[in-house]
Amino acid sequence: MTQEKYVAGYRAFLTQGKTERKAYEAAVRLLEKAGFKPLSGKKKLKAGDRVYRGYHGKTLFAAVIGKAPTAQGLRVVGGHTDAPRLDLKPNPLYTKGDVTFFDTHMYGGIKKVQWLVLPLALYGTVVKKDGTKVDIAVGDNPDDPVFLISDILPHFGKEQQEKPLKDAVAAEDLDVIAGLGDIEALLKEQYGVEKDDLLSAELEIVPAGAPRETGLDRALLAAYGHDDRVCAYAGLSALLETAAGKPPAKTCAVVLCDKEEIGSVGASGMDSTFFENTVAELIERETTCGARDIDVRRALEASQMLSADVCAASDPHFPNADSIGNAARLGHGPCAIKYTGAASKSGANDARAEFVAAMRRVLDDAGIPWQMGELGRAEKGGGGTIAKFMARFGMDVLDFGTPLLNMHAPWELAAKEDCYNTQRAYRAFFAASEAALRL
Ligand code: MN
Ligand code: MN
Numbered sequence: 001m002t003q004e005k006y007v008a009g010y011r012a013f014l015t016q017g018k019t020e021r022k023a024y025e026a027a028v029r030l031l032e033k034a035g036f037k038p039l040s041g042k043k044k045l046k047a048g049d050r051v052y053r054g055y056h057g058k059t060l061f062a063a064v065i066g067k068a069p070t071a072q073g074l075r076v077v078g079g080h081t082d083a084p085r086l087d088l089k090p091n092p093l094y095t096k097g098d099v100t101f102f103d104t105h106m107y108g109g110i111k112k113v114q115w116l117v118l119p120l121a122l123y124g125t126v127v128k129k130d131g132t133k134v135d136i137a138v139g140d141n142p143d144d145p146v147f148l149i150s151d152i153l154p155h156f157g158k159e160q161q162e163k164p165l166k167d168a169v170a171a172e173d174l175d176v177i178a179g180l181g182d183i184e185a186l187l188k189e190q191y192g193v194e195k196d197d198l199l200s201a202e203l204e205i206v207p208a209g210a211p212r213e214t215g216l217d218r219a220l221l222a223a224y225g226h227d228d229r230v231c232a233y234a235g236l237s238a239l240l241e242t243a244a245g246k247p248p249a250k251t252c253a254v255v256l257c258d259k260e261e262i263g264s265v266g267a268s269g270m271d272s273t274f275f276e277n278t279v280a281e282l283i284e285r286e287t288t289c290g291a292r293d294i295d296v297r298r299a300l301e302a303s304q305m306l307s308a309d310v311c312a313a314s315d316p317h318f319p320n321a322d323s324i325g326n327a328a329r330l331g332h333g334p335c336a337i338k339y340t341g342a343a344s345k346s347g348a349n350d351a352r353a354e355f356v357a358a359m360r361r362v363l364d365d366a367g368i369p370w371q372m373g374e375l376g377r378a379e380k381g382g383g384g385t386i387a388k389f390m391a392r393f394g395m396d397v398l399d400f401g402t403p404l405l406n407m408h409a410p411w412e413l414a415a416k417e418d419c420y421n422t423q424r425a426y427r428a429f430f431a432a433s434e435a436a437l438r439l
Contacts, residue, residue, distance in 0.1 A: 025057075
């Protein structure tokens with residue numbers, strides 16, 4: 001696939017997948033088009049079979065069954081499809097002065113001031129008491145209204161400007177203008193949703209607008225939610241290409257999970273039993289004696305994984321954040337991060353050198369540009385991915401993903417060639433011979 005074709009597909013995925021539920025739906029559409037079937041509908045599995053298993057409409061597993069039984073281990077590319085945003089509170093509507101607002105709660109790590117005076121969209125699902133679901137999506141169609149969080153004008157903003165950036169706006173004031181009229185009545189009229197139905201809803205405020213090419217040379221792509229749809233989509237695309245060929249040596253899988261931005265907690269986060277249960281479901285369908293617990297454990301321990309998540313690219317305006325010589329650079333390919341965490345590697349999955357060496361072999365033999373980096377200068381901060389939750393099973397895990405500028409901002413920047421080479425790298429990992437990845 002050419003870079004141009006790949007990026008066009010990625011842009012479409014981003015445009016359709018503004019939330020974890022929407023990204024899930026977009027991914028399932030691509031899987032089904034490529035002949036993947038729900039795992040629950042399969043009684044037996046054999047090499048080359050294509051299956052997927054979803055969870056809560058948010059977390060998704062998809063696999064192409066390999067020539068070797070899944071019990072001998074999987075190759076996994078795992079990313080996440082949730083992104084920092086503002087969630088509506090259970091009782092979101094309130095009126096102050098003449099304006100009606102949506103009261104919000106932050107989701108994931110954001111710089112609050114970046115969300116002021118920016119066109120916003122509203123997405124989500126309302127579940128009524130009888131179980132019926134109402135989908136809401138406002139702000140991304142050309143005729144849609146958008147939403148906005150107001151800010152004080154510079155003329156009166158002296159007091160605000162003297163505050164530290166983090167105090168310029170209080171989290172409780174990150175409230176979105178819902179309108180001037182009777183918004184409760186409008187919700188009833190347009191969606192059949194009562195005020196109390198909002199108690200059982202997941203409504204998310206995200207930046208409005210589709211991804212845009214950035215710079216005169218169009219080398220960059222600005223988008224909401226690159227973290228981590230850029231790696232999630234790359235993994236998905238690599239799996240679809242794998243599925244189109246002969247059965248791979250090992251079972252190849254992608255996980256597109258939810259809740260990474262709040263610590264991978266919850267039933268749809270990677271600190272749940274979803275992944276191991278799914279591996280058990282695969283093994284169950286490949287044997288005649290059922291999925292014995294020991295077989296599932298052995299499969300997990302024998303697996304190899306790329307934790308497909310973004311990393312910080314060096315920003316020339318903020319050199320103090322960089323570990324010189326160990327900072328990822330835009331346009332230099334996807335970046336392997338041996339350890340994440342903070343300060344003294346606290347909370348890190350520290351990939352073993354043997355696995356890093358195997359990935360060097362695979363990537364260099366496939367002629368894919370890539371780089372090795374660290375997550376910023378020591379003691380500057382830190383971060384984590386789903387790597388440590390997967391490493392818990394004893395498998396080898398290496399963080400490997402696309403470098404971004406202004407990660408977690410409403411609009412993040414990635415180099416288009418890095419997006420493309422991330423997909424090629426995951427593809428090479430899936431396609432590698434058993435010998436190449438033997439440690
Ligand atoms: Mn991430
Ligand atoms: Mn993140």
